[in-house]
Amino acid sequence: MACLWKQHLSYWRNPPYTAVRFFFTTIIALLFGTIFWDLGTKTSKKIDLFNAMGSMYAAVIFIGVQNCSSVQPVVAVERTVFYRERAAGMYSALPYAFGQVMIELPYILIQSVLYGVIVYAMIGFEWTAVKFFWYIFFMYFTLLYFTFYGMLTVGITPNHNIAAIVSAAFYGIWNLFSGFIVPRPRIPIWWRWYYWACPVAWTLYGLVTSQFGDIEERLEDTDQVVSDFLRSYFGFKHSFLGVVAVMVVVFAVLFAFLFAFAIKMLNFQKR
Template structure:
């Protein structure tokens, strides 16, 4: 009557409160024990920063903005004060013009890594054994 997909979704939905409670208990016990600084900012908004570094679109945006505006000295009005465009990019987002070679290497590495993982998966992982 119901597919295995529906049972899997139901199981995940049922486990969400349990996993949340487990994470809260872990933080409550671990943070004081390790003497971490216990602020909401350091526990919740900041944990996802790793996602920025592994996202190809963030590196593309960084490369595009840095290559186009990273060496521009024109003054702009930003947050009520005059700043050079390259200074604004550096102070607000950390985009430095000297990082362009690193950005290029990372942007070339993403498709190579994805293609390598795909090739390995196609060659080695065969689920249709006969």
């Protein structure tokens, strides 16, 4: 608890990180809301579904990468302080890692709700409690695993400059295998396994399926209803939504655990 309180004070006194993140999120939300204005109500054509999925995909990449990049210098500084305080016998690695992970939870929740409310209203997705909850849920855990991934890259590298290079290597890979550029059924079978290992793919699966996977209206430019088109073109099944929700939580927990493990086992302190 002492480490958590220390992190709370550190974040509270660091508006260049916390406040700027909220400001950036608000600007991106308003930008996407105006670009994709009232798109969520249009499900009569395939292009409408592609555009809606594009809004989700762009948000995940823009805000997720920004979270990952912005947390790296913060964690790098905090790790330097941790080395000094651990040498003084104040606390060990795991309490520090626990505090660093836990302090992000409320800030990212505020960020997710801030983005979700603005975009959900402006794009015009269906206003039901369940669908709105799913949207906030997937955005929350997506931003969590991006943030924890940024922390992990700092944990396994000597400084945040190298961490930025390491993390950037996976941005492109996650982008390619997200299922947006190349849908899963069209990915070569020998590479399809990586689709299931890509966290962004699970996020898009959850966001699209939770919003459109239960719609039975027929598309004008095909003989399929919306749910059948999502199943045949993207491989998205509404019945799989529960598993998808579990997987985005698993990725967030996995990256947080690996960060704690890296902090405990690796030491980049220069004497």
